[in-house]
Amino acid sequence: MVGRELTRAGHRVTILEARDRLGGRIWELPADQFGYRAEGGAEFIHGEAPITKALVAEAGLTLVRARRDGQRWDKRSGKLSNRDDDVPGFDLVPAKLAALKRDLPIAEFLDRNFAADKFAAMRRSIIRMTEGYDAADPLRASTFALRDEWLGGGMRQSHRLEEGYGALMDFLAAEIRKGGGTIHLRAEVTVVEDTKVRCANGARFNGDRIVVTVPLPVLHDIQFDPATTAQWQAADAIGYGDVIKLVFRFKHAWWSQALGHDLSHLSFMMSDEFVPTWWTQYPRPYPVLTGWFAGPRAAQSRLSEAMLIERGLESLAHIFEQEVGTLRALLIAARALHWGQDKFARGAYSYATPESYAAQDELSKPVRGILYYAGEALYRGRDMGTVEAALANGKDVAATIARG
Numbered sequence: 021m022v023g024r025e026l027t028r029a030g031h032r033v034t035i036l037e038a039r040d041r042l043g044g045r046i047w048e049l050p051a052d053q054f055g056y057r058a059e060g061g062a063e064f065i066h067g068e069a070p071i072t073k074a075l076v077a078e079a080g081l082t083l084v085r086a087r088r089d090g091q092r093w094d095k096r097s098g099k100l101s102n103r104d105d106d107v108p109g110f111d112l113v114p115a116k117l118a119a120l121k122r123d124l125p126i127a128e129f130l131d132r133n134f135a136a137d138k139f140a141a142m143r144r145s146i147i148r149m150t151e152g153y154d155a156a157d158p159l160r161a162s163t164f165a166l167r168d169e170w171l172g173g174g175m176r177q178s179h180r181l182e183e184g185y186g187a188l189m190d191f192l193a194a195e196i197r198k199g200g201g202t203i204h205l206r207a208e209v210t211v212v213e214d215t216k217v218r219c220a221n222g223a224r225f226n227g228d229r230i231v232v233t234v235p236l237p238v239l240h241d242i243q244f245d246p247a248t249t250a251q252w253q254a255a256d257a258i259g260y261g262d263v264i265k266l267v268f269r270f271k272h273a274w275w276s277q278a279l280g281h282d283l284s285h286l287s288f289m290m291s292d293e294f295v296p297t298w299w300t301q302y303p304r305p306y307p308v309l310t311g312w313f314a315g316p317r318a319a320q321s322r323l324s325e326a327m328l329i330e331r332g333l334e335s336l337a338h339i340f341e342q343e344v345g346t347l348r349a350l351l352i353a354a355r356a357l358h359w360g361q362d363k364f365a366r367g368a369y370s371y372a373t374p375e376s377y378a379a380q381d382e383l384s385k386p387v388r389g390i391l392y393y394a395g396e397a398l399y400r401g402r403d404m405g406t407v408e409a410a411l412a413n414g415k416d417v418a419a420t421i422a423r424g
């Protein structure tokens with residue numbers, strides 16, 4: 021997005037990308053294996069997402085609404101249910117959140133306000149949401165951010181892109197090339213010195229301005245001058261979580277009649293299994309299940325991809341009361357992507373901590389008017405850690421540079 025905006029403003033742009041593909045944490049899996057442009061990274065467009073939706077319209081791509089009649093089922097504690105059970109104490113949380121004067125980690129907020137045994141289920145549920153949805157460590161995650169998420173109001177509609185998020189990246193790349201920009205793949209930047217950049221393959225580049233858009237932890241892998249390193253150390257105060265995402269394509273949607281129910285409208289299934297959360301492509305017909313496990317527990321996993329696929333099948337077998345062998349025989353294609361072990365991502369996405377606003381201020385300051393940092397982690401809105409966050413921040417940084 022930075023590249024596209026700057027080419028549009030008449031700048032000559034060179035993109036240096038370490039991988040052999042564009043998109044980073046947007047990663048389209050091969051359609052010939054999965055039957056459609058499945059997503060190994062980002063998948064949903066959450067909420068309003070005005071910058072993403074404007075870009076989607078400009079690119080002529082198609083938004084698919086995740087329909088409200090998709091059913092969420094829950095098999096936690098072994099009991100199947102499609103109702104949100106009342107968790108004792110949940111109704112008391114909004115008032116405590118509203119009264120909060122100073123930010124503190126969620127785990128501490130719960131300890132201070134809801135330590136009693138009668139709130140144990142509620143505490144577990146909030147911790148699970150923090151770890152599962154925000155991929156965050158409850159010992160670090162900001163309670164203010166949780167408050168904004170909960171009390172921000174409005175039912176939020178999610179969408180997917182029929183052509184896949186990868187098509188949006190293709191559009192941006194085409195725009196950059198059309199505007200005279202150059203894109204180098206397999207160009208891993210290792211050193212940034214003043215206006216000069218060096219890559220692992222020995223290539224060198226020089227520019228008037230440099231925009232660094234690597235994920236937060238990857239900043240440690242690049243050698244900057246001491247002043248920049250000191251200023252950008254602030255990055256460590258922003259949370260950055262891990263996700264393992266599994267994408268399984270089956271011969272047919274065997275789950276649509278299972279557990280004695282009509283599950284043909286299944287959207288999400290929550291469980292207590294090793295891979296606890298699963299979703300379908302409903303309302304799209306693809307016989308694909310996506311597994312998700314996130315947060316500190318995912319970060320600790322050292323399992324290989326083959327082992328993760330096996331644990332994913334076992335989780336599904338337990339949830340849907342099937343034989344693992346039966347499911348294995350129905351499997352056509354499978355990936356289990358552990359983003360924390362990806363050298364150029366080192367995790368999935370950032371999350372707010374009580375210290376992250378101050379850290380974002382530091383990281384947003386250009387160094388000597390030459391060096392800029394951009395990416396999802398610098399976004400100030402409600403949806404930090406998303407594609408919208410990356411696009412919006414990229415657009416802002418480009419505007420700052422274009423203003424001179």
Ligand SMILES: Cc1cc2nc3c(=O)[nH]c(=O)nc-3n(C[C@H](O)[C@H](O)[C@H](O)COP(=O)(O)OP(=O)(O)OC[C@H]3O[C@@H](n4cnc5c(N)ncnc54)[C@H](O)[C@@H]3O)c2cc1C
Nearest residue numbers: 038044045061062063064208209364395396405406407410
């Ligand atoms: C599993 C998963 C699921 C997600 N689900 C969603 C979702 O449903 N909806 C949503 O909105 N968001 C989702 N996200 C988050 C979203 O993908 C990211 O917030 C967003 O794509 C980040 O964009 P970015 O440009 O800031 O960083 P990146 O996409 O990480 O881009 C940084 C680029 O820098 C490159 N790079 C790294 N090191 C170097 C180097 N040394 N030299 C040169 N290049 C380098 C990387 O290869 C990468 O291409 C998900 C992320 C993951 C991992």
